[in-house]
Amino acid sequence: xxxxxxxxxxxxxxxxxxxxxxxxxxxxxxxxxxxxxxxxxxxxxxxxxxxxxxxxxxxxxxxxxxxxxxxxxxxxxxxxxxxxxxxxxxxxxxxxxxxxxxxxxxxxxxxxxxxxxxxxxxxxxxxxxxxxxxxxxxxxxxxxxxxxxxxxxxxxxxxxxxxxxxxxxxxxxxxxxxxxxxxxxxxxxxxxxxxxxxxxxxxxxxxxxxxxxxxxxxxxxxxxxxxxxxxxxxxxxxxxxxxxxxxxxxxxxxxxxxxxxxxxxxxxxxxxxxxxxxxxxxxxxxxxxxxxxxxxxxxxxxxxxxxxxxxxxxxxxxxxxxxxxxxxxxxxxxxxxxxxxxxxxxxxxxxxxxxxxxxxxxxxxxxxxxxxxxxxxxxxxxxxxxxxxxxxxxxxxxxxxxxxxxxxxxxxxxxxxxxxxxxxxxxxxxxxxxxxxxxxxxxx
Amino acid sequence: xxxxxxxxxxxxxxxxxxxxxxxxxxxxxxxxxxxxxxxxxxxxxxxxxxxxxxxxxxxxxxxxxxxxxxxxxxxxxxxxxxxxxxxxxxxxxxxxxxxxxxxxxxxxxxxxxxxxxxxxxxxxxxxxxxxxxxxxxxxxxxxxxxxxxxxxxxxxxxxxxxxxxxxxxxxxxxxxxxxxxxxxxxxxxxxxxxxxxxxxxxxxxxxxxxxxxxxxxxxxxxxxxxxxxxxxxxxxxxxxxxxxxxxxxxxxxxxxxxxxxxxxxxxxxxxxxxxxxxxxxxxxxxxxxxxxxxxxxxxxxxxxxxxxxxxxxxxxxxxxxxxxxxxxxxxxxxxxxxxxxxxxxxxxxxxxxxxxxxxxxxxxxxxxxxxxxxxxxxxxxxxxxxxxxxxxxxxxxxxxxxxxxxxxxxxxxxxxxxxxxxxxxxx
Numbered sequence: 001x002x003x004x005x006x007x008x009x010x011x012x013x014x015x016x017x018x019x020x021x022x023x024x025x026x027x028x029x030x031x032x033x034x035x036x037x038x039x040x041x042x043x044x045x046x047x048x049x050x051x052x053x054x055x056x057x058x059x060x061x062x063x064x065x066x067x068x069x070x071x072x073x074x075x076x077x078x079x080x081x082x083x084x085x086x087x088x089x090x091x092x093x094x095x096x097x098x099x100x101x102x103x104x105x106x107x108x109x110x111x112x113x114x115x116x117x118x119x120x121x122x123x124x125x126x127x128x129x130x131x132x133x134x135x136x137x138x139x140x141x142x143x144x145x146x147x148x149x150x151x152x153x154x155x156x157x158x159x160x161x162x163x164x165x166x167x168x169x170x171x172x173x174x175x176x177x178x179x180x181x182x183x184x185x186x187x188x189x190x191x192x193x194x195x196x197x198x199x200x201x202x203x204x205x206x207x208x209x210x211x212x213x214x215x216x217x218x219x220x221x222x223x224x225x226x227x228x229x230x231x232x233x234x235x236x237x238x239x240x241x242x243x244x245x246x247x248x249x250x251x252x253x254x255x256x257x258x259x260x261x262x263x264x265x266x267x268x269x270x271x272x273x274x275x276x277x278x279x280x281x282x283x284x285x286x287x288x289x290x291x292x293x294x295x296x297x298x299x300x301x302x303x304x305x306x307x308x309x310x311x312x313x314x315x316x317x318x319x320x321x322x323x324x325x326x327x328x329x330x331x332x333x334x335x336x337x338x339x340x341x342x343x344x345x346x347x348x349x350x351x352x353x354x355x356x357x358x359x360x361x362x363x364x365x366x367x368x369x370x371x372x373x374x375x376x377x378x379x380x381x382x383x384x385x386x387x388x389x390x391x392x393x394x395x396x397x398x399x400x401x402x403x404x405x406x407x408x409x410x411x412x413x414x415x416x417x418x419x420x421x422x423x424x425x426x427x428x429x430x431x432x433x434x435x436x437x438x439x440x441x442x443x444x
Numbered sequence: 445x446x447x448x449x450x451x452x453x454x455x456x457x458x459x460x461x462x463x464x465x466x467x468x469x470x471x472x473x474x475x476x477x478x479x480x481x482x483x484x485x486x487x488x489x490x491x492x493x494x495x496x497x498x499x500x501x502x503x504x505x506x507x508x509x510x511x512x513x514x515x516x517x518x519x520x521x522x523x524x525x526x527x528x529x530x531x532x533x534x535x536x537x538x539x540x541x542x543x544x545x546x547x548x549x550x551x552x553x554x555x556x557x558x559x560x561x562x563x564x565x566x567x568x569x570x571x572x573x574x575x576x577x578x579x580x581x582x583x584x585x586x587x588x589x590x591x592x593x594x595x596x597x598x599x600x601x602x603x604x605x606x607x608x609x610x611x612x613x614x615x616x617x618x619x620x621x622x623x624x625x626x627x628x629x630x631x632x633x634x635x636x637x638x639x640x641x642x643x644x645x646x647x648x649x650x651x652x653x654x655x656x657x658x659x660x661x662x663x664x665x666x667x668x669x670x671x672x673x674x675x676x677x678x679x680x681x682x683x684x685x686x687x688x689x690x691x692x693x694x695x696x697x698x699x700x701x702x703x704x705x706x707x708x709x710x711x712x713x714x715x716x717x718x719x720x721x722x723x724x725x726x727x728x729x730x731x732x733x734x735x736x737x738x739x740x741x742x743x744x745x746x747x748x749x750x751x752x753x754x755x756x757x758x759x760x761x762x763x764x765x766x767x768x769x770x771x772x773x774x775x776x777x778x779x780x781x782x783x784x785x786x787x788x789x790x791x792x793x794x795x796x797x798x799x800x801x802x803x804x805x806x807x808x809x810x811x812x813x814x815x816x817x818x819x820x821x822x823x824x825x826x827x828x829x830x831x832x833x834x835x836x837x838x839x840x841x842x843x844x845x846x847x848x849x850x851x852x853x854x855x856x857x858x859x860x861x862x863x864x865x866x867x868x869x870x871x
Binding site for chain 2: 028035049050075076079106129210237356357359366386388389393439440
């Protein structure tokens with residue numbers, strides 16, 4: 001049997017997830033589950049055929065013809081001719097871990113977490129929870145061009161939540177850290193305490209007032225800003241579909257000349273991709289350089305279709321077809337110190353931490369929420385505020401960046417798109433925005 | 445295989461439970477005007493839960509044939525769990541086993557998916573806007589839940605789903621629809637509404653900051669319920685100090701005529717079943733009745749740990765396959781009215797609703813597709829705006845609800861009219 005395909009690839013991800021949940025002093029769960037998923041993509045006469053099956057069915061020895069045939073059948077309903085760009089293909093070495101979580105017993109992990117739990121105590125603290133997750137993956141990729149890659153990657157991390165309550169006010173403090181560099185729960189008592197301290201301090205914080213003002217974003221929140229406001233809008237699939245305001249803007253000055261934004265899946269951070277999920281080499285892509293839009297993020301399909309940028313940005317969850325995604329996205333350092341930024345702000349607000357964000361790239365609107373903030377008066381921090389958000393139009397806001405700090409830091413997290421969640425990092429130095437639209441729960 | 449698992453488990457645990465699932469699907473993805481991707485999926489899952497001396501262990505696998513490894517992991521995980529005052533898995537009951545969410549016309553037939561896509565596209569021609577992406581999918585599944593008390597429930601289910609994203613200038617429109625029954629899915633209307641919001645949302649004016657009456661779409665209401673109200677009804681959050689409702693049982697927490705009810709048998713539901721994720725017979729639960737807080741939701745573990753009555757509220761979602769507290773068909777009801785009769789601001793969707801404060805309910809989020817409502821209709825688009833307030837306070841500010849509802853996952857929601865919300869404008 002010969003199957004008339006133009007291209008195929010298959011990716012199988014096999015692994016184990018370990019989760020531990022310590023909730024109000026009780027170990028509610030501590031154990032492991034197993035997953036084994038494969039996805040086969042075939043380019044038929046016209047478009048893609050995608051077939052997702054349990055990994056067992058996709059055993060390499062038995063593979064090609066039967067599964068490729070099923071994927072090809074799935075492509076029979078497509079109505080548009082898709083072509084792919086040739087792309088460089090290679091794999092980066094996965095850095096070794098300091099302490100492999102697989103070498104540490106569940107018993108020991110549970111006792112480390114129970115010790116962390118003790119450090120979340122405090123006056124007015126009414127609820128505490130610590131979650132640990134460890135995802136150990138073996139990835140196998142091969143394609144019809146003859147590429148074959150196998151790698152092992154373990155991502156692990158934890159979150160600490162503390163809830164404080166007094167006189168009818170309830171507030172939450174939340175800290176987390178995720179990594180690819182090995183077990184990260186030892187000696188983290190300070191981070192655990194910080195969640196509790198923050199929850200208590202937020203009880204006395206004032207609800208913030210909405211309005212248009214100068215705003216300083218801390219590295220975590222500014223990283224979310226880079227991710228939500230710029231990263232998503234530069235994804236090649238959205239450009240191709242016509243649902244991004246960055247379409248047709250290559251080589252245009254779209255933001256402050258101070259601003260350079262990069263996505264780099266080859267960085268060994270939480271969003272690390274040794275090779276992307278369609279076999280392309282991963283490397284640094286400058287999306288914006290000195291305020292000018294330089295590149296989009298691409299898969300082989302979107303680069304062939306619209307040009308401008310690099311492949312290597314195509315990622316999928318286990319068993320799901322890959323789509324254009326960010327990985328490690330950050331704003332490059334400027335030269336202002338933190339003190340200079342606060343001083344230059346004079347009157348405004350400092351926004352810290354992130355409760356997440358969202359963007360409508362077609363409309364060019366974004367929204368995200370800080371965990372807390374401080375009013376800035378006379379160039380100094382004053383009252384602590386809570387429930388403060390920032391939203392606005394991407395293109396307008398990029399021009400309002402007036403200072404960029406020299407203290408870039410990356411923060412791990414997860415990003416959702418098209419029903420798929422992938423690990424990422426976002427990062428930035430402190431930023432000063434003038435004319436930011438800040439939302440709060442109190443208005444004049 | 446299930447019997448083999450129980451035989452093996454019997455020697456080392458007090459009780460065991462198996463959930464075996466198999467599902468398949470077929471789908472088509474639109475990119476602009478064309479179908480660019482055709483997909484099929486086929487997968488199985490096995491979840492084993494064991495209880496030993498009140499300690500609960502669970503594990504799951506994609507490869508049911510490797511059940512031994514899964515059982516070992518479940519037994520190992522029980523060792524570390526803190527025990528609860530376990531009162532047993534449910535015994536088998538005489539339940540009507542007729543599937544409540546199964547349409548035998550839903551099969552892996554590519555022609556059916558093509559039909560949904562062409563109907564979606566024909567609806568999309570109603571107003572002048574371009575398709576950016578869309579999809580249609582059909583899925584069918586079979587679940588078997590069994591436990592060592594002899595309970596053995598098996599059930600088939602189906603699901604059809606369509607969604608469409610459109611754009612006109614810089615105005616976007618998104619709509620989706622799903623049902624287990626092919627007769628109840630309306631791709632034409634889904635396409636028409638996506639094109640309406642894209643086409644009619646262009647050239648909006650900015651509005652002034654102030655207090656406005658707002659009309660919130662089912663999508664908007666469901667996002668606000670998900671962000672704070674539903675978590676606050678979870679028994680686990682109530683007993684661990686994470687629920688705004690914890691100390692308010694029997695108190696007024698919403699307007700007089702507002703009720704929030706979980707009705708597992710409501711015919712508009714997407715995946716109705718006579719039993720929950722642990723095999724408990726489901727029943728109607730009034731969380732809030734005429735404004736009064738009446739009940740919280742419990743699975744077996746939480747009910748046993750905190751000495752409460754189980755409410756058959758277990759669902760199977762998370763990565764570990766363990767049952768968790770959820771709801772089946774959550775309905776919000778209030779005084780029925782024409783929500784568009786009086787002027788106000790219509791909000792079709794929110795950007796960033798998940799960033800609300802889940803403890804306090806305070807939120808401040810950007811609007812999607814907002815319109816001014818005049819003379820009973822969406823008269824003119826608004827360019828941008830944020831709404832802010834408190835999700836728990838909104839329950840007291842509901843003027844009324846539309847008769848028509850939309851089913852979004854496990855929520856059945858009307859369009860809701862709210863008086864006096866803060867809107868931050870940019871005029």
